[in-house]
Amino acid sequence: xxxxxxxxQRALRGGVRDLLEGRFDVRAALDEGSSLDRGLWKELGDAGxxxxxxxxxxxxxxxxxxxxxxxxxxAGRALLTGPLVGTFLAAGSLQGAASGEVxxxxxxxxxxxxxxxxxxxxxxxxxxxxxxxxxxxxxxxHRLPGSGGFAHPSRPAGRLPKARAGVGAAAEAxxxxxxDLLVAAEQLGSGGKTLEMAVRYARxxxxxxRAIGGFQAVKHLCAQMxxxxxxxxxxxxxxxxxxxxxxxAGAKLLADEAAVHNARDCLQVHGGMGFTxxxxxxxxxxxxxxxxxxxxxxxxxxxxxxAAL
Amino acid sequence: xxxxxxxEEEDFRARLRAWLARTLPELPPRPDPLDWxxxxxxxxxxxxxxxxxxxxxxxxxxxxGGQGATPTQHLIFLEETEKAxxxxxxxxxxxxLHAGPTIASEGTPEQRxxxxxxxxxxxxxxxxGFSEPxxxxxxxxxxxxxxxxxxxxxxSGSKIWTSHAEVADWCExxxxxxxxxxxxxxxxxxxxxxxxxxxxxxxxxxxxTLAGSTEFAEMFLDEVRVPVANRVGAENDxxxxxxxxxxxxxxxAFVGEVVACRRVLGELAREARKNxxxxxxxxxxxxxxxxxxxxxxxxxxxxxxxxxxxxxxVPGVGGxxxxxxxxxxxQELYEAAGEVLGAGSLDLDHEWTLDRLSSLSYTxxxxxxxxxxxxxxERILGLPKGR
Ligand SMILES: Cc1cc2nc3c(=O)[nH]c(=O)nc-3n(C[C@H](O)[C@H](O)[C@H](O)COP(=O)(O)OP(=O)(O)OC[C@H]3O[C@@H](n4cnc5c(N)ncnc54)[C@H](O)[C@@H]3O)c2cc1C
Numbered sequence: 001x002x003x004x005x006x007x008x009q010r011a012l013r014g015g016v017r018d019l020l021e022g023r024f025d026v027r028a029a030l031d032e033g034s035s036l037d038r039g040l041w042k043e044l045g046d047a048g049x050x051x052x053x054x055x056x057x058x059x060x061x062x063x064x065x066x067x068x069x070x071x072x073x074x075a076g077r078a079l080l081t082g083p084l085v086g087t088f089l090a091a092g093s094l095q096g097a098a099s100g101e102v103x104x105x106x107x108x109x110x111x112x113x114x115x116x117x118x119x120x121x122x123x124x125x126x127x128x129x130x131x132x133x134x135x136x137x138x139x140x141x142h143r144l145p146g147s148g149g150f151a152h153p154s155r156p157a158g159r160l161p162k163a164r165a166g167v168g169a170a171a172e173a174x175x176x177x178x179x180d181l182l183v184a185a186e187q188l189g190s191g192g193k194t195l196e197m198a199v200r201y202a203r204x205x206x207x208x209x210r211a212i213g214g215f216q217a218v219k220h221l222c223a224q225m226x227x228x229x230x231x232x233x234x235x236x237x238x239x240x241x242x243x244x245x246x247x248x249a250g251a252k253l254l255a256d257e258a259a260v261h262n263a264r265d266c267l268q269v270h271g272g273m274g275f276t277x278x279x280x281x282x283x284x285x286x287x288x289x290x291x292x293x294x295x296x297x298x299x300x301x302x303x304x305x306x307a308a309l
Numbered sequence: 310x311x312x313x314x315x316x317e318e319e320d321f322r323a324r325l326r327a328w329l330a331r332t333l334p335e336l337p338p339r340p341d342p343l344d345w346x347x348x349x350x351x352x353x354x355x356x357x358x359x360x361x362x363x364x365x366x367x368x369x370x371x372x373x374g375g376q377g378a379t380p381t382q383h384l385i386f387l388e389e390t391e392k393a394x395x396x397x398x399x400x401x402x403x404x405x406l407h408a409g410p411t412i413a414s415e416g417t418p419e420q421r422x423x424x425x426x427x428x429x430x431x432x433x434x435x436x437x438g439f440s441e442p443x444x445x446x447x448x449x450x451x452x453x454x455x456x457x458x459x460x461x462x463x464x465s466g467s468k469i470w471t472s473h474a475e476v477a478d479w480c481e482x483x484x485x486x487x488x489x490x491x492x493x494x495x496x497x498x499x500x501x502x503x504x505x506x507x508x509x510x511x512x513x514x515x516x517x518t519l520a521g522s523t524e525f526a527e528m529f530l531d532e533v534r535v536p537v538a539n540r541v542g543a544e545n546d547x548x549x550x551x552x553x554x555x556x557x558x559x560x561x562a563f564v565g566e567v568v569a570c571r572r573v574l575g576e577l578a579r580e581a582r583k584n585x586x587x588x589x590x591x592x593x594x595x596x597x598x599x600x601x602x603x604x605x606x607x608x609x610x611x612x613x614x615x616x617x618x619x620x621x622x623v624p625g626v627g628g629x630x631x632x633x634x635x636x637x638x639x640q641e642l643y644e645a646a647g648e649v650l651g652a653g654s655l656d657l658d659h660e661w662t663l664d665r666l667s668s669l670s671y672t673x674x675x676x677x678x679x680x681x682x683x684x685x686x687e688r689i690l691g692l693p694k695g696r
Binding site: 001002003004005006009066199202203210211213214215216218219220222223224226227230231232233234235237238240241242246247249250251253254299301302303304305306307308309 | 310311312313314315318381384574575577578590593594595596597598600601602604605606608609611612614615616618619627630633634679681682683685686687689690691692693694695
């Protein structure tokens with residue numbers, strides 16, 4: 001047993017971090033609104049992002065779930081946009097997905113991210129999906145019919161727009177557990193990033209003549225953020241190694257919590273600055289809320305875990 | 310990342326399991342939880358069996374009388390003994406888990422030869438004389454004084470919350486060997502001594518815990534003579550030695566307990582299904598969340614163990630991260646047990662009721678949660694030191 005990262009895994013993580021830092025700018029993505037940067041998508045494909053788990057014999061990178069989780073953790077840190085999970089899941093079976101030429105989304109629970117930008121919907125089943133104004137400015141969303149929520153008061157239900165015609169559907173079922181684990185990995189990355197942001201700000205910002213990080217109330221917020229991330233990391237990495245369904249449920253639960261609560265605490269540490277559009281904190285919080293709504297909800301995960309006791 | 314165990318490790322596990330299956334039925338009945346002499350005898354009898362079977366001080370280096378096992382083997386040991394319901398280290402806690410490792414790491418060859426074998430054999434019990442009435446979280450402000458008289462220190466002062474003091478043979482004692490002054494800040498001037506508990510001048514007055522037990526005590530020290538040869542580490546260098554002790558206390562001491570908590574959680578679920586409380590979705594979900602929590606804490610343990618295996622050193626500050634979350638999770642677990650039992654949770658004779666009461670100490674003992682958060686913030690995250 002050696003639960004630490006191998007040299008290769010560290011190198012992979014570093015490589016992806018460098019690639020994303022050099023190529024993806026969350027502020028530029030914000031300016032582009034809900035259109036996907038297809039050039040970037042292609043570059044991710046060329047770098048092997050989507051084909052990471054496709055066997056080498058089939059032209060993929062041939063790595064495993066632990067590596068996939070490390071890569072998605074980096075994507076979460078960087079707030080990388082686009083239907084990453086759908087395209088990743090389709091890479092082994094759908095021509096063009098691995099290379100990033102074809103953009104693939106899928107429904108995760110009752111939500112479908114990036115439906116209007118996708119070429120293909122993995123698993124199909126999104127007829128009548130309803131678009132709504134997404135809380136996260138970087139993730140356009142559709143809601144599946146019958147999944148609750150309100151009809152927009154200013155638009156009668158009958159006139160709600162239908163999902164874009166002409167989107168292809170691939171028959172393969174979506175592997176919900178794999179998808180949840182990848183989403184959990186993104187949450188982990190985001191939780192780690194907001195911790196870093198909070199700590200950096202706490203060291204730099206001064207009040208009462210000293211750095212606010214010297215105040216215990218602030219220190220304790222930061223310490224709790226670290227604890228949340230480390231506990232979630234144990235859960236996510238272990239689930240990636242074992243592939244165990246219950247561990248995946250636990251990982252999603254704890255990673256959702258780490259991402260959402262860390263973003264909130266990060267906002268608190270930033271004070272008024274944290275409440276501005278200009279600070280990136282809200283982007284992490286909104287994305288964390290969206291991801292918590294994709295796939296297993298907390299209630300579902302808890303019930304699943306309880307049933308197994 | 311690899312969570313599989315090697316063939317060698319699995320062999321070790323199988324042998325240990327077989328030994329536990331043979332040995333546990335031979336144990337005498339457990340003593341009353343409030344009978345400390347009885348508990349000492351029971352706990353040390355268990356230690357003796359471990360010693361005879363070659364499982365004593367598994368994680369101690371071989372030259373300290375241990376088995377020189379890898380951290381992973383130690384982990385397997387804790388997992389299997391806990392799963393099998395073997396006795397807890399109990400009265401041997403301080404000797405085996407922190408005084409011993411501290412002496413193994415900082416002691417002279419003579420000191421190691423004198424003190425380590427009796428701990429491993431289950432002959433001598435240690436207690437920890439760190440806290441004082443006016444020095445708890447601010448441990449370095451301790452005032453118990455020791456001055457030199459020839460080849461002895463003469464020690465006067467008082468200690469508090471000393472677990473197992475009533476039944477201990479030795480005490481890892483922190484004393485001030487140089488008074489605090491402008492030239493000597495409070496962290497300097499402290500020394501780490503091994504004090505024999507039968508020395509004249511020691512008065513132990515048991516304190517009653519909120520669980521009704523006398524698990525800790527006050528100690529009054531009135532000109533107690535301790536040989537200078539009993540000092541571990543240099544004079545006035547006790548704070549550094551103490552940091553070694555505390556990292557053991559926080560680093561490895563709680564590992565097996567996570568396994569125990571998972572077992573209790575399973576028992577809670579079975580009980581709830583029997584008594585109808587399982588129909589309460591809020592309670593059910595609470596137990597589900599605890600399952601994720603203890604699962605993750607176990608994985609975090611494996612993470613910390615493989616990290617210390619790679620670095621080959623004293624457990625790192627990762628222990629503080631673990632202790633913070635674990636101590637709260639344990640309290641949550643026993644709160645949930647109260648929910649499951651309903652009125653039964655008020656029955657003092659129920660095992661879970663006593664455990665619920667004692668879980669309240671976890672966020673205080675071995676450094677409060679607030680202090681642990683300071684440590685995490687300052688030593689891991691590098692935030693400025695507070696005053
Ligand atoms: C069951 C049990 C067994 C124990 N066994 C032993 C033993 O064997 N040997 C031994 O030496 N000691 C032992 N202790 C003592 C234990 O280590 C101390 O109780 C602990 O370190 C806290 O010190 P204190 O009780 O003086 O509380 P205080 O230090 O007075 O703390 C009171 C409150 O103030 C908070 N506080 C204090 N300072 C700060 C700060 N800087 N920032 C934020 N909050 C702060 C604390 O978190 C706590 O909430 C034991 C304690 C218990 C409960």
